[in-house]
Amino acid sequence: MADKNAILAGLAEIVEEETGLETEEVKLEKSFTEDLDIDSISMMTIVVNAEEKFDVKIPDEEVKNLATVGDAVNYIANAQG
Amino acid sequence: MTAVHSAAPLTQTVPTEATTVIGLGAHRPDVVVDNEQICQWIDSSDEWIRKRTGIVTRHRAPADVSVVDMALGASQEALSDAGIEPAQLGGVIVSTVTHPYQTPSAASDLAHRLGATPAAAYDISAACAGYCYGIGQADALVRSGAAEYVLVVGVEKLSDVIDNHERSISFLLGDGAGAAVVGPSDTAGISPSVLGSNGEQWSAVSMDNSLLRLRDALFDAQTSGDASRLLDPEERLWPTLRQDGQTVFRWAVWEMAKVAKQTLEASGLQPEDLTAFVPHQANMRIIDELAKQLKLPEHVLIGRDIADAGNTSAASIPLALHRLRSENPEISGGYALQIGFGAGLVYGAQVIRIP
Numbered sequence: 001m002a003d004k005n006a007i008l009a010g011l012a013e014i015v016e017e018e019t020g021l022e023t024e025e026v027k028l029e030k031s032f033t034e035d036l037d038i039d040s041i042s043m044m045t046i047v048v049n050a051e052e053k054f055d056v057k058i059p060d061e062e063v064k065n066l067a068t069v070g071d072a073v074n075y076i077a078n079a080q081g
Numbered sequence: 082m083t084a085v086h087s088a089a090p091l092t093q094t095v096p097t098e099a100t101t102v103i104g105l106g107a108h109r110p111d112v113v114v115d116n117e118q119i120c121q122w123i124d125s126s127d128e129w130i131r132k133r134t135g136i137v138t139r140h141r142a143p144a145d146v147s148v149v150d151m152a153l154g155a156s157q158e159a160l161s162d163a164g165i166e167p168a169q170l171g172g173v174i175v176s177t178v179t180h181p182y183q184t185p186s187a188a189s190d191l192a193h194r195l196g197a198t199p200a201a202a203y204d205i206s207a208a209c210a211g212y213c214y215g216i217g218q219a220d221a222l223v224r225s226g227a228a229e230y231v232l233v234v235g236v237e238k239l240s241d242v243i244d245n246h247e248r249s250i251s252f253l254l255g256d257g258a259g260a261a262v263v264g265p266s267d268t269a270g271i272s273p274s275v276l277g278s279n280g281e282q283w284s285a286v287s288m289d290n291s292l293l294r295l296r297d298a299l300f301d302a303q304t305s306g307d308a309s310r311l312l313d314p315e316e317r318l319w320p321t322l323r324q325d326g327q328t329v330f331r332w333a334v335w336e337m338a339k340v341a342k343q344t345l346e347a348s349g350l351q352p353e354d355l356t357a358f359v360p361h362q363a364n365m366r367i368i369d370e371l372a373k374q375l376k377l378p379e380h381v382l383i384g385r386d387i388a389d390a391g392n393t394s395a396a397s398i399p400l401a402l403h404r405l406r407s408e409n410p411e412i413s414g415g416y417a418l419q420i421g422f423g424a425g426l427v428y429g430a431q432v433i434r435i436p
Contacts, residue, residue, distance in 0.1 A: 039133060041366050044327045048335055060328045 007054065007073045014049045015069075018042050028070035036069075056080055094226030101270020102216070102433050103230075104163025104262040107403040108154035109390065110142035119252045122245035130252065135365020139255030139391025141240040148180045149190045151258035152236040155399070156195055159232065159260035162436065167196040170262075171228025174218055175204045176211025176395040178424070179238045191234065201228065208286070209361045209423025210276075211235055211395035212259065213430055216419075217274030219263035220431075234260045235395035242288070244321040250286070251322065253364065255391030259399020261436075270434035272348035275340055278427045285328045286424035288320040295319065329426075333367045337422050338374035340430055345418060348432040355381045356415025356435065357405055361422055362387035362397035382409060394423065406435060 012026035021036060032038040038046070043066075047058050050072070056079035058066075066072045115138045116127040130136060142151060152175060160167060173192040180187040188202035201222075207214040212235035219231035236258035243251035263271070295318045302308045310316055337360075345352065358381050360368055365387055372383055384401030393400060398419050406412055412435050420430035 040327050041133070041330050041364075044330050045334075045370065048331060060325075060331065063327060 004073050004077050007076050008069070010053055011046075011050060011069065011072060011076070014046050014053060018045050018049070026069055028068065028073060030069050031067055032069070032072075033067075050076060054080060096226050097224050097265045099266045099269045100220050100223045100263055101266035101268070102261050102436050103165070103264045103266075104159045104161070104436055105399060105403045105406065106155040106158030106160070106162060106260040107400050108151045108158075108236075108258040109400070110140045110146060110151065110256050112141045112143055113138050114141050114255075119245075123248050123252060125248075125252070133366070134253055135368075135385075135388055136253060136391050137388050139253075139393075140257055140389075142238050142256040146238075148177055148236050148238050148258075149187050149194065151238070151256065152177075152187060152191050152234045152260070153194055155236070155258035155260035156191065156232055156234055159262050160195070163230075163262035163264065165230055165262065165264070169230050170195075170197040170200040170232050172219065172222050172231035173197055173200050173202040173234075174215045174231060175202075175234045175236060176207060176215045177204060177234075177236050178206055178208050178211075178394065179236075179241055180204060181241065187236070188234075195232075197232070200232075207395075207421075207423075207427050207429065208425060209363065209392075209394045209397065210421035210425070210427045210429040212261075212398045213274065213419060213421040214276055214427075216261065216263065216271065216431060216433065217276055217429060219261075220271040220274065223263055223265060230262055230264045232260060232262055234258060235393075235397070235399050237394040237396050239322070239392075239394060242321050244317065247321070247323065249326060250324045253392045254322070255393045257390060257393040257396040257400055259396045259403055261399055268434075272344065272350075272432040274429060274431040275344045275347060276427075276429045277340070278425050279332075280425065282328065282332065282426045284325075285332070285426055286322070286324040289317065289323045290320045292320060330364075330367060332426060333363060333422055334370045334374060337420060337428060338371055340422075340428050341371070341375055341418060341420050344420065344430040344432060348416075348418075350416060350432060352376070352381070353378050354416055355418055355432075356412050357382045357384065357402070357417040359384035359398055359402045359405065359417050359419045361392075361420065362390065362401055363392050363423070382412060395421075397421075402435070
């Protein structure tokens, strides 16, 4: 089973690179849009970078279901098996 | 009856070795729409629009200025820049999705008004990739010997097909025309064109309805005497553009980066050989991210006309290149990588020598 802490840490680095937010700000319960002020275009950049980093596919239609950082971590963990 | 099979040899055109773009022209309509005006129609702010799109203003044509009017202005400048007469044109290709007649074409009217009759004249529908499709076709027509000079125009009056109150695409869009003349050359000035499509994503950027829905509503109102549907703004009977921004963004950056690299490879050049990169002006963030993915050397100038012009679909690449050359005349003679992408989804790219 994928290590969710490692996924969170990797995702936080991607978010930091795209938005400049400190990695500590990127917590499981945080909403991408409400709490982290990430818009749809930045979200897509984060998704593509996450696909590359974690070697998973996140289809366009799934992206809108990833409301929180935790949603994204769970999706990536499941996709990695 | 016996079929005649003549053995007489058929004459074919005599090919020309090389082609290049020999002139550029632009038309920017007078009406400037800033973000404050946009915010009368959608709940947004100047700051939000600038941050999300890089757009500060867009030009829009008045009601009495047509697609062909705009194309004419850009074409006359391109012919003058090329130093040729309209009568020397063997072809006039207009890329547009906003000429309001399904037939006849904008191109035949333009050719007539320019004084280019009887040049071959036709429109192409490849949305934001249409100008690069046109350059690819003009290159093929001239190189095959079918025409000596071909005019390519990208022109749009997108203000006719937007709904100012929707948020997916309308506020990005502007009107305008850009034109180029392709002709024979001693040295190669147009690389192989990389053209393609992905109809699986046909609806990612598209009109929200076809004109048949409007026709049927009119017919129903005329036969029933009940015009309430025609008067209901919620019916949105006039078709307007919509897009799925996230899907388009992913495709426009990461898939188009692959196409841009493929085009550069086909041209035989390296990134350091480029003088300019002129992508379709869809959104400043697409331009920035695409440039980042391509890891272009610092000396490569990037077309960023979108800040003032908005997204003008087929017109955006020639407008951006025209502006880049006006502001930096020293780039003339250098190589520009140009790539268009949009509704279809379709894409087209090539490297050209800047006239």
